[in-house]
Amino acid sequence: MPTVREATFELFRAHGMTTIFGNPGSTELPMLAEFPDDFTYVLGLQELPVMGMADGFAQATGRPTHVNLHTAPGVGNAVGGIFNAQANKSPLVITAGQQVRPHITIEANLTNRDAVMGPQPYVKWSHEPPRAQEVPGALARAIHLASLPPRGPVFVSIPMDDWGAEADEDRTVNALGRAVRGRAGVDPKALADLADRLQSAANPVLIAGPDIDASGGWDAAIALAERQRLPVWASPATGGSRIGFPESHPQFLGVLPPAIGPLSQTLADHDLLLVIGSSVFPYYPYIPGPLLPEGASLVAITSDPGEAARAPMGEAIVGDVAGALASLVALVGESDRPAPESRPAPGDPGRNDPITGSEAMAALADAWPADGIAVLESPSSTLALRNRLRLSRPGSYYFGASGGLGFGISAAVGVQLAQPGRPVVCVLGEGSAQYGITALWTAVAYKAPVTFLVLRNDEYGILKWFATLEQVAGAPGLELPALDTAAVARGYGVPSVDANSREELTVALGEAIAADDGPRLVQARVAAGMWFE
Numbered sequence: 001m002p003t004v005r006e007a008t009f010e011l012f013r014a015h016g017m018t019t020i021f022g023n024p025g026s027t028e029l030p031m032l033a034e035f036p037d038d039f040t041y042v043l044g045l046q047e048l049p050v051m052g053m054a055d056g057f058a059q060a061t062g063r064p065t066h067v068n069l070h071t072a073p074g075v076g077n078a079v080g081g082i083f084n085a086q087a088n089k090s091p092l093v094i095t096a097g098q099q100v101r102p103h104i105t106i107e108a109n110l111t112n113r114d115a116v117m118g119p120q121p122y123v124k125w126s127h128e129p130p131r132a133q134e135v136p137g138a139l140a141r142a143i144h145l146a147s148l149p150p151r152g153p154v155f156v157s158i159p160m161d162d163w164g165a166e167a168d169e170d171r172t173v174n175a176l177g178r179a180v181r182g183r184a185g186v187d188p189k190a191l192a193d194l195a196d197r198l199q200s201a202a203n204p205v206l207i208a209g210p211d212i213d214a215s216g217g218w219d220a221a222i223a224l225a226e227r228q229r230l231p232v233w234a235s236p237a238t239g240g241s242r243i244g245f246p247e248s249h250p251q252f253l254g255v256l257p258p259a260i261g262p263l264s265q266t267l268a269d270h271d272l273l274l275v276i277g278s279s280v281f282p283y284y285p286y287i288p289g290p291l292l293p294e295g296a297s298l299v300a301i302t303s304d305p306g307e308a309a310r311a312p313m314g315e316a317i318v319g320d321v322a323g324a325l326a327s328l329v330a331l332v333g334e335s336d337r338p339a340p341e342s343r344p345a346p347g348d349p350g351r352n353d354p355i356t357g358s359e360a361m362a363a364l365a366d367a368w369p370a371d372g373i374a375v376l377e378s379p380s381s382t383l384a385l386r387n388r389l390r391l392s393r394p395g396s397y398y399f400g401a402s403g404g405l406g407f408g409i410s411a412a413v414g415v416q417l418a419q420p421g422r423p424v425v426c427v428l429g430e431g432s433a434q435y436g437i438t439a440l441w442t443a444v445a446y447k448a449p450v451t452f453l454v455l456r457n458d459e460y461g462i463l464k465w466f467a468t469l470e471q472v473a474g475a476p477g478l479e480l481p482a483l484d485t486a487a488v489a490r491g492y493g494v495p496s497v498d499a500n501s502r503e504e505l506t507v508a509l510g511e512a513i514a515a516d517d518g519p520r521l522v523q524a525r526v527a528a529g530m531w532f533e
């Protein structure tokens, strides 16, 4: 019989999970023994970037991805990343080492006491198998559960003496042979009713969310919008881990504001709000107002029962987003509504010294490669990037939907490893960059040719904006003087330059994006402020 380790690696192989992200300790070494040649271990230097890298990789491959952490302290460091992964609906199979079984009850050093509680409440399932022979079966369960909608992280704690134990043949063979598929069909009657409502609505609008891209519904969303001449908005950027609709499309009007009052105001005059692949809605901050524009009704299509249940208004249909979109396209005819008026191209942001976030994004737009992927964590420039890049291909945008910093710099490395043929550009605030800064080392070590663009405004810009909104005066801790991320990056082995005018920035970004032998970093000084366009 194979050992538990051999059976487990066979299981990972069967699910295409041959890239493992981790940071090892003594409790994980037995798992890593005789590491098979067809597997890759991607070393992260701290657990938050390990999580972010795996999250980016899982989203960009669409496959469950294994993350291996070091018992209690490793899980502790990873919790922010686990929180991000559940918001991003990222199918991560997280394992952590545990003391040998004879040491757990006496709580010998490094025992992960009550291991299953550590990652709660942010995982779909948390488990420590009751005996070594359950490990492959527990991991099979974890893989299936992580992959079923709504996708998300799961956790299995594995005592270090389990790996060398002899596997149980019956359990192992059966666990290996199972396939679990989870695209749930949508109630045909609900869809037919919705198709009728859509066609007879006077002024319907489509709100596109991240699960359109994640589910593969991109083309069907375009077809639906075009057939029904729908104006399209992106669901608020706060919860937008991905974009769900081409942002250069003539019917695309912009990104909805993330607060109750302004959101319903933006959609005034629409009588039917069709929300696809988004929660309703990822609000932040709290600006009260009516939940819906006057006289409007709302229907959401989501694969996430929790999202459907917790929405404060409207109706919801639960099922596979791509499948529902395809069915809707087949049910509706060509509308003779007038096509919505297109929004203008972004204006010239002018010349400033230092440049504004808008100018930095204009420089990035000038250097942008057609097949580029943006990974974004630059809070004060989020909307400027969305407005100026107008990304329009599927799988071209990744954003930490929970707001937990450290995702961006790490996820960019994972996305690049998953998509070696596409240039990845990661736009970071200099504050955000520090949470996962060690991901730069992994980018160098694994030759991931990410271009990191760091916007240096010497402050936590968005927090100053929030301070105004929340009427908070005199808060400490919002300044970041003398933080030179280009110098830090050089220490990790990343060739880095400063580029401060718009022209310099376009050139530096062009060169960095063209380099394919490893990461590059470009740091630009930008003016303090929030940049919306």
Ligand SMILES: Cc1ncc(C[n+]2csc(CCOP(=O)(O)OP(=O)(O)O)c2C)c(N)n1
Pocket: 080, 377, 378, 379, 380, 381, 403, 404, 405, 406, 428, 429, 430, 431, 432, 433, 435, 457, 459, 460, 461, 462, 463
């Ligand atoms: C893990 C974590 N800690 C703290 C915060 C709170 N936070 C939100 S935005 C922000 C500042 C980001 O600063 P920077 O990246 O420099 O971007 P800027 O706002 O200046 O554009 C902080 C600290 C967070 N979102 N996540």
